[in-house]
Amino acid sequence: MRKTVLVLGLALLFATSGFAADTIKLGGMLPLSGRAADLGITCKQGAELAVKEINAKGGVLGKKLELLMADSKANVQELVSLSKRYIQKDEVNFLFGVVSSAGSLAVSEVAKQEKVIFMDTVGSTDTLTKEKWNRYTFRSGTCNSQEANSLSLYAAKKYPKLTKFYNLGPDYEYGRTMWALFQAKTKEANPKAEFIGEQWPKLFIPDYTTYINAILAAKPDAVFCSLWGGDLVAFIKQAKPYGIFEKMKWIIATGGDITVAKALGGDMPTGMIVDQRYYFHWPESERNKAFVKAYMADYNDYPSAWAAEGYDGVYFLAEAVKKAGSLDTDKVIAALEGLTIDAPRGKATLRKEDHQLSSDFMVGETVFVKEYPFAIVGNTEVFTADRVLYSIEEWKKAQEGNK
Template sequence: MALLVLSWEVVVALGAEKDIKIGCLFPTTGRAGRYGLDAMEAAKMAAEEINNKGGVLGKKIELLFTDEKPDPTFCVRVAKRYILEDKVNFLMGVVSSAVGLAVTEVSKEHKVIFVGTSHATTKTSVENWHPYYFRIGANTITGMRSGALFAEKKPWKKYYYIGPDYEYGQVQWTDFWPFLKKLRPDVEGVGESWPKLYEPDYTPYITAIMRGNPDVLVSGLWGGDTVAFIKQAEPYGLFNKMDYFHPDVGGNYEVFEALGEKMPKGLIMGTHHHLNWPDTDLNKEYVKKFRDKVGHYPITIGANSYVGVYFITKAIEEAGSVDNVEALVKAMEGIKIRTPLDPPGYTSWMRPLTHDIMQWRAIGVTEPNDKYPPAKYMLGKWIVFPPEKIIPSDKEVMELRTKRK
């Protein structure tokens, strides 16, 4: 493996010139750095597996990586350089929803397929949809609608929301609250807090939440921000005064790993990929392979990146070409692919209307579990939701696209 370090990027090559190039963007520094590093390792693991079996159509997979910062303007420049100078065949990755929305416009302009593996905003596949964007991984609407269906059965009446003040945090609340109000017209919102991404001090937000006296706090934080908030809220007794509900990515392994014994019991969380659900051989094999290779357990987006490389490979095989973009789009729209996220008897598939992969979502409760060290808690007592219960209908999708026009 050749490693080239430039002043502003890291590029990792796993193939030779004229092989299939995938230009990846993941954060590798700051609070989001663990997301990007695990995504990179999982993508490399998939590429190595494919290349060791002879590649695809006689070609090897080559991965290029750049730190997304996250900065939309910077990432637009990188995406254009990938396409115009590095001559990549595909774009892949991106954790920040704001960056995802920016990079998808580059994909559209240059008609280069962008396989989004990590950002969750629904807009990339609904309002801002175009034929060259595909999502491998969950979006906010499936995460928050599964949350609303879970909340419908709870006695909670008064809701408070905290989420980062940018696209991802905002769209979570938009996807959750109107849907819940249709299910439960009796619920009421008693407050909202909008800290900046990577906020260092949550004290004023914690005190505002406690003054609101909700039955439940719904959180849209993620990664290191979730860890920081829980650490800072625990001394105030916040988790004894209200339920904590974090349906989209609260249950990321990174949180359990960082908090260890300090993770409060009884928090209700979901995420995109769980180490201990589904209980299938495919999921167990993926988790073990990653840990054996990297030395720690993977966080949620690693599985998406791993599947993303296999998804691209499968499309190339079915299209019989890496250069015929329209044939690749058609192949991707019809793909069915078994993933570590699939429960027994289910196979993920690509929805042609939105180019979103159709997968189940699971919500659990934090409970003692030391099977995945250094974590001391994991999720259990699962409630699961099939995709047909949590995706927007065809009518909803078309209405949103019409409004944008």
């Protein structure tokens, strides 16, 4: 009897070990509830599509990808707990996801301590890959400098008479960094620029009346706004009856987000200067068309930028493991550094030095066209990474204070 139990126990152990050995685990953490849910859910869907495509072709090194996913609730403490659970209990090979910049910084610190690779998808603060850089963190999405600098250059070129700027941004890492970057680049492009006020609402507040009235009273030429997701939708709905979008120019980071455009429908103001980190209608490449078609087939919707960042993040990891020929952390890091993939957004490279995504970036203005029931981005201009992404020289200088 004891021999039978021993044999069964060993069989179970081998079966369990075999299952674990046959999968490559990604520990996903994204907000799947609350105002940030649209970002998290579509990023999750993009990642799931990539996993499906890769596994359909046999996986990587004979192993299938397995995407674990948990609701981070856009909460930093929750992200730290999830990261540690994934590593210590689920024994994931990679940490994956995150939407907020503050959360990305927290997860990156866990990755550094535990020596586990973290693929950040949406959290975009420059600090992650610059001042707080570590060798275990990579980013498949664009960063704040690409976004703020592109918006600034577009506004300065198209609307040189705008000189008085006001800020409306979320009161945390992302909003503060975006405003600082926008001010610096705008002053460089237009020495006459003035920055006459700033407002810092907390994330997910229900009422923006105080902020709307403050902006109207200040009478700026333009407002730089870095509210995002559900907060941006709520603000626009509350502000539109005041006629505020006709009284001044609006420059909105991630204002071209399709999830925002769909939520607002015909209420989306036109003529706002906006960006987004990926567009389903640009570039008009076969790779992008194939991605949009596959995403539409699975989810009956157009992919958001967040979906593309999740999708690309999985492909970067899969290609790196394939190139490394191993799941050894040091070998995968070496393979990720400088890796280029053919992404829906076009050629996408993880820079060797700082692990930041380098790719083209497009800015334009909100317009309605007959093909879609929601606003898209028109009157566009493309900015190459070398024009708007912080330089490797800047990165090297930042490392002097990075312990």
